[in-house]
Amino acid sequence: MIDTKADRLAKGGDVQGLLALRDELLSFSMLLVAEIQNGGGNARIIKQRLSRSLTGVLDELDTLGQTNAHAELKKMVTQLDSLDLSYQSRQPASPPSPSARLSRWRDIPSDLTRAEMIPSGRVEWALGERVMLHAVSLVGLWLVLFTAFEASRRKRQVKGLAKGLMPLFRWNDHLWIAGLGIVLPVVWYLGLTRLTPLGMHDLSLDDDEIAVLVSSIQVLGAFFMGAIAMLWATYWRWEKRGGFLCLRGGGVFVGWIMALLSAAAIPVAGWAKFISFKDDESMGFYLVGAAGLVAMGLLWLLWIGILNLCTPQANALRANLVSRTVLAWYLVASFCLVIGAELLRQEERYWMSKDSLFPTWTSETHLNGLEERVEREYQRELERILEAK
Numbered sequence: 001m002i003d004t005k006a007d008r009l010a011k012g013g014d015v016q017g018l019l020a021l022r023d024e025l026l027s028f029s030m031l032l033v034a035e036i037q038n039g040g041g042n043a044r045i046i047k048q049r050l051s052r053s054l055t056g057v058l059d060e061l062d063t064l065g066q067t068n069a070h071a072e073l074k075k076m077v078t079q080l081d082s083l084d085l086s087y088q089s090r091q092p093a094s095p096p097s098p099s100a101r102l103s104r105w106r107d108i109p110s111d112l113t114r115a116e117m118i119p120s121g122r123v124e125w126a127l128g129e130r131v132m133l134h135a136v137s138l139v140g141l142w143l144v145l146f147t148a149f150e151a152s153r154r155k156r157q158v159k160g161l162a163k164g165l166m167p168l169f170r171w172n173d174h175l176w177i178a179g180l181g182i183v184l185p186v187v188w189y190l191g192l193t194r195l196t197p198l199g200m201h202d203l204s205l206d207d208d209e210i211a212v213l214v215s216s217i218q219v220l221g222a223f224f225m226g227a228i229a230m231l232w233a234t235y236w237r238w239e240k241r242g243g244f245l246c247l248r249g250g251g252v253f254v255g256w257i258m259a260l261l262s263a264a265a266i267p268v269a270g271w272a273k274f275i276s277f278k279d280d281e282s283m284g285f286y287l288v289g290a291a292g293l294v295a296m297g298l299l300w301l302l303w304i305g306i307l308n309l310c311t312p313q314a315n316a317l318r319a320n321l322v323s324r325t326v327l328a329w330y331l332v333a334s335f336c337l338v339i340g341a342e343l344l345r346q347e348e349r350y351w352m353s354k355d356s357l358f359p360t361w362t363s364e365t366h367l368n369g370l371e372e373r374v375e376r377e378y379q380r381e382l383e384r385i386l387e388a389k
Contacts, residue, residue, distance in 0.1 A: 002053045015064050022057050022073065030386055036379040043378030044085075044107065050382075051080040079385045085109070085374055109373040119355035121201070126348035128205040128212075132219040133341045140337060143227060143301070144330045150308050151323035159320060169325060173237040177329050181230025182336060188263055189222035198270030210283065214269045217291050221265035224297035226333060228259040231304070234326040238318065258300040265293035 002025065009018045029050050036043050054077050061070040085107040152159070193199030193215075200218075203211040232255035269290040277283040308319045356362050362369030 002056055009060065013064065015066060018057065018060055018064065019066070019069060022054075022061075022069070025053055025057065026386060030383070033379055033382045033386065036375050036382075043375045043382065047080055047083060047378065047382060051077055054080070076385055080382075083378075083381055083385070085377060107374040107378075108370070109377050111373075112370075116357060119351045120358050121204070122351035123348050123355060123358075124205050125201050126344045126351065128215065129219070130341050130344040130348065132216060133337055133344065136219060136223045137334065137337045137341070139223065140227070140330070140334050144327070144334060146305055147323050147327045147330055150305075151320060151327050154320050163324075165321060166324065168241045169237065170241070173241065174329075176237055177230055177233045177326070178332070180233045181226050181329060182333055184229065185222045185226035185263070186336075188225070189218065189266060192266050192270065193218055196270075197273070198267050200270070200273065203273070210272060210287075213287050214272055214290075217269040217287065217294060218266045220291075220294045221262045221269070224294055224301070225259050225262040227330075228255060228262060228297050228301065230329050230333065231301070231322070231326055232256055232259060234322050234329070238321055238325070255300070255304075258297045261293045262297040265290050268293060 002021070005021060009021060029046075032046050032050075033043075036046070054073060058070060058073045058077055061073060194201065200211040200215045205211050205215070235255065269287065272283065272286055272290070275283075275286065277286070308323075311319055352359060357370040358368050360366070360368050363372035365372055365375075367375065
């Protein structure tokens with residue numbers, strides 16, 4: 001509409017009418033800009049449409065030979081076009097924090113600091129790890145169910161004998177199981193992912209797919225490390241306590257190797273962050289290899305389960321003793337997963353309350369705090385440009 005009116009005025013040689021149109025357009029633009037602070041419009045869109053409208057008047061001023069007016073308006077349009085608050089222009093090489101999910105937000109305020117971005121990254125990771133814990137809890141549920149089935153399916157004579165031998169298992173044997181199967185995997189996982197660069201917490205789960213893939217492998221690695229170590233610690237301690245009953249069996253060292261492979265998946269997967277892959281396919285092969293370390297542990301557990309299912313009643317005492325003992329600790333470990341998920345929920349809520357940017361309650365308008373600060377900065381810059389006329 002403005003272009004059509006400007007064209008009509010120019011064809012009629014109405015210089016005063018064209019200048020009046022320019023002044024009306026600028027006055028109306030000031031009204032629009034003033035409404036930005038109330039959430040009345042998108043500042044970037046206002047800037048773009050204002051520049052487009054002024055360009056239409058600018059061309060006609062040049063046609064009518066209004067050199068001074070054209071130069072003034074040209075300067076204004078140039079300043080509008082150069083006004084850029086985008087993340088790419090403001091942080092080309094050193095972003096405040098990669099975990100801030102900033103690529104989702106086109107513009108950022110000039111005074112954004114790294115400290116302000118920490119809460120949003122912590123919220124994101126607390127939520128992400130909580131979801132991962134719930135996922136592995138489902139795997140743990142099947143492990144508990146199978147162990148319970150193995151502990152209860154044998155004949156009464158086998159179960160009665162196993163129950164009678166349970167007092168042989170001492171409290172320090174249980175400490176070995178808890179230490180190797182619960183404490184060690186938790187310390188190993190948290191130590192590598194939280195205290196070393198091998199963790200993904202400095203990346204964004206939302207914007208960086210390698211963070212999701214690597215973190216999933218690391219969580220599964222810690223889970224299967226614990227599951228295998230707990231089972232094999234139980235085998236080992238029963239060999240110590242029941243060796244006189246010929247409860248010894250082969251392959252114990254193979255189980256420990258499988259637990260170590262699952263443990264190794266955590267640093268191996270984390271190292272992907274420091275490798276410059278030539279393409280996504282190369283990265284995929286590397287991560288498949290890291291996931292393969294975890295898969296070997298899973299397949300080994302499945303193999304042990306199949307062997308126990310096929311064990312005849314005459315040789316089932318050792319399997320039943322181990323199943324009875326480790327079942328209680330698998331339940332404890334499952335309870336620990338539930339506690340861990342709840343702790344992560346509380347961590348998420350804590351950091352959410354500290355986040356001054358992304359929650360909607362951090363602003364006076366319907367925007368969040370980050371967007372509101374961007375809009376206010378756009379408003380100040382637009383007012384400065386328009387008032388410079």
